[in-house]
Amino acid sequence: MCLNLVTFINGKLTFLCFFSPSLAPAHLSVGSCSLPHLCISIASAYHKKVKSTLIFGNLGLTICMLMLSLSAISNTAKADHTSNKQDIEIFETALENGLKIIVVPLKSNGVIRVGIIYDVGCADDPMCKIGISHFLEHMMFKGTKNISMKKLNYLTKKYNSYVNAGTGDDFTFYHYILNKKFLDVDLKIEADRMVNLELNESDIVSERNVVAEERNMRCDANPTERYICDALPKILYLHSNYSYIGIGYPHHIKAYSRLSLKKHYDRFYAPNNATVLIVGDITQEEAFKKVEKTFKYIKKTHEINRQRVLDPKDLNIKYTMDRASKQVTTRNLSIYYTFDRSNVDTLKKYYTAKIAIDSLCGTSRSVMAKKFIDRENKVYSIDGDIILNAFDKAFVCIQASLRENTKMLDMEADIDNVVKNSPITKENFEANKKRILNNIDIMKDNPTEMFDYVLQNKVLKYSTDDIKNVKNIINSITFEDVKKFEENIINERNKTHRVYSHPEGVTA
Numbered sequence: 001m002c003l004n005l006v007t008f009i010n011g012k013l014t015f016l017c018f019f020s021p022s023l024a025p026a027h028l029s030v031g032s033c034s035l036p037h038l039c040i041s042i043a044s045a046y047h048k049k050v051k052s053t054l055i056f057g058n059l060g061l062t063i064c065m066l067m068l069s070l071s072a073i074s075n076t077a078k079a080d081h082t083s084n085k086q087d088i089e090i091f092e093t094a095l096e097n098g099l100k101i102i103v104v105p106l107k108s109n110g111v112i113r114v115g116i117i118y119d120v121g122c123a124d125d126p127m128c129k130i131g132i133s134h135f136l137e138h139m140m141f142k143g144t145k146n147i148s149m150k151k152l153n154y155l156t157k158k159y160n161s162y163v164n165a166g167t168g169d170d171f172t173f174y175h176y177i178l179n180k181k182f183l184d185v186d187l188k189i190e191a192d193r194m195v196n197l198e199l200n201e202s203d204i205v206s207e208r209n210v211v212a213e214e215r216n217m218r219c220d221a222n223p224t225e226r227y228i229c230d231a232l233p234k235i236l237y238l239h240s241n242y243s244y245i246g247i248g249y250p251h252h253i254k255a256y257s258r259l260s261l262k263k264h265y266d267r268f269y270a271p272n273n274a275t276v277l278i279v280g281d282i283t284q285e286e287a288f289k290k291v292e293k294t295f296k297y298i299k300k301t302h303e304i305n306r307q308r309v310l311d312p313k314d315l316n317i318k319y320t321m322d323r324a325s326k327q328v329t330t331r332n333l334s335i336y337y338t339f340d341r342s343n344v345d346t347l348k349k350y351y352t353a354k355i356a357i358d359s360l361c362g363t364s365r366s367v368m369a370k371k372f373i374d375r376e377n378k379v380y381s382i383d384g385d386i387i388l389n390a391f392d393k394a395f396v397c398i399q400a401s402l403r404e405n406t407k408m409l410d411m412e413a414d415i416d417n418v419v420k421n422s423p424i425t426k427e428n429f430e431a432n433k434k435r436i437l438n439n440i441d442i443m444k445d446n447p448t449e450m451f452d453y454v455l456q457n458k459v460l461k462y463s464t465d466d467i468k469n470v471k472n473i474i475n476s477i478t479f480e481d482v483k484k485f486e487e488n489i490i491n492e493r494n495k496t497h498r499v500y501s502h503p504e505g506v507t508a
């Protein structure tokens with residue numbers, strides 16, 4: 001079992017794996033722009049060729065029991081999806097019990113990536129039970145009334161080439177990469193554990209130790225991680241549900257009881273709070289039929305309200321953090337500009353922001369990279385990104401790694417000066433727009449990247465129509481839109497946080 005950090009970096013869902021680097025993507029990086037999310041991964045399994053009948057040989061009894069135990073009346077999926085030609089073909093429907101189904105057919109030689117996403121994450125944890133969403137994610141691998149933990153482990157490894165799960169601030173998901181002929185196995189596992197989870201006292205007690213150890217390794221034993229886990233969210237957010245670390249603190253982890261876990265599970269694990277996402281070599285008809293057949297028996301529950309404490313707006317407070325650490329070898333400067341999330345509440349606005357940030361500081365050809373790396377030799381690297389979640393405010397983050405002879409405050413003043421002059425040119429704009437469009441074309445052949453793209457944008461509450469029409473949307477963004485974002489958002493007034501990070505014993 002491997003413990004991961006899951007986050008969105010540069011628009012990509014990224015696993016930061018501590019024990020199994022082979023599972024982590026090549027571009028992985030941890031910086032001050034990354035916010036903490038948590039996930040658990042179960043070991044990567046290798047696909048073995050077996051006859052499809054063997055699946056039912058293995059699952060036969062348990063699946064029959066499962067179907068008998070689900071007492072809900074079968075309802076037919078509403079075939080209300082559209083099939084108009086879009087930039088990306090995405091088909092969406094919902095069962096009568098509220099389960100949403102999204103299918104993205106791709107030509108991928110039989111490979112599909114499937115996942116179930118629940119609208120619950122660390123920011124939904126009750127204040128007295130911080131970390132419970134993540135703990136529940138661990139418990140989902142402990143078996144159900146129908147499938148023992150051992151059997152669950154065996155089945156997931158046997159029929160999938162990759163199995164993982166993650167808990168973010170706003171979502172929890174369980175996902176697989178497999179040959180499509182084994183899709184039924186994963187769907188049955190997910191349908192079963194949506195309603196039949198066993199929460200044994202002995203498993204809870206042993207898992208407390210596992211999660212406490214995860215917390216220790218991830219946060220307490222490593223000053224760099226501790227900064228990302230605990231300190232950074234506390235200065236970026238004030239009272240918000242995003243201001244605490246989703247793994248919880250040791251005294252929280254000890255406090256999870258069977259009753260509190262059951263309450264959390266019963267509240268959020270329901271078809272009307274979940275989406276099945278299937279990407280790859282499968283038609284929408286086949287995928288809808290399989291999901292409907294497996295999930296239609298599960299009853300819809302009460303309406304689920306997600307409660308959030310949101311930070312007040314426009315406090316006009318500036319925060320400075322001076323972080324000294326033995327594990328930091330370079331001096332790094334991070335600057336955050338806070339803005340209202342309504343400025344990025346559509347995919348068009350999101351990509352407008354992305355083009356602006358990439359043009360200013362987010363690529364190797366950005367205005368700041370050319371000036372501070374190529375011409376003035378003041379920094380080793382400079383980067384920028386947008387930080388946002390499903391609710392609450394958003395940030396633009398600029399981060400620079402300084403050369404030895406560059407003073408921290410001088411660099412900050414240099415960045416302030418660049419920002420003041422709103423330097424993005426039409427050439428920057430055109431180049432970054434083209435690059436983002438090219439990246440979308442590349443992603444269209446890759447089930448893994450496409451899955452992440454749809455997942456991220458659904459979690460951030462962007463509409464499926466926008467997700468389908470992303471290239472048209474990006475093409476409609478004008479230079480004036482980008483300049484407006486640059487001038488209205490990335491400015492001195494919105495500059496709210498600065499973090500000086502440097503080796504212990506060295507002045508910032």
Ligand SMILES: [Zn+2]
Pocket residue numbers: 003004038039040134138211214
């Ligand atoms: Zn974990």
